[in-house]
Amino acid sequence: MYKKIFLATDGSEHSKRATENAIHIAKCSDGAKMEIIYVVDPNRAKSETLSNWNSGDTDDKRKKRVVEVEKMAREAGVSYEIHILNGEPGPTIVEYANNNKADVVIIGSRGLNALQEFVLGSVSHKVAKRANCPVLIVK
16 A cells, blocks of 8 residues: 655654654555654754754764664664755655655654744654645654
8 A cells, every 4th residue: 555654753752653654554455665754953963052052962862763763663673775965844844754755654643842842843744734645743
């Protein structure tokens, strides 16, 4: 059914549940491949760097957010690729999904910054409105 399954992740609990759903869908579709998408927001990256200026952990924290998802996919035996993109998360995910003809985008309903999502509009809402394919938003 779905061959190109795009999973947008940020390491939050909602995105971990989205990962479980993406894996389930991938296992039910012969020849499916999961593309794990992690977007580094330059505005957020600046503040993370400034608040951790004397520590080398900023990149480690970002990698940990993807490593757990990668581990889940590997253990489930699902074919996957990881794509780390730069930009504002919502538009970047939409652009990547539309340009690469995703069959479905799977995303958590809330990310790591609930207050910012409430004020600015959630990433999942932006993706659902603008993607040219079905979008599964996981609570």
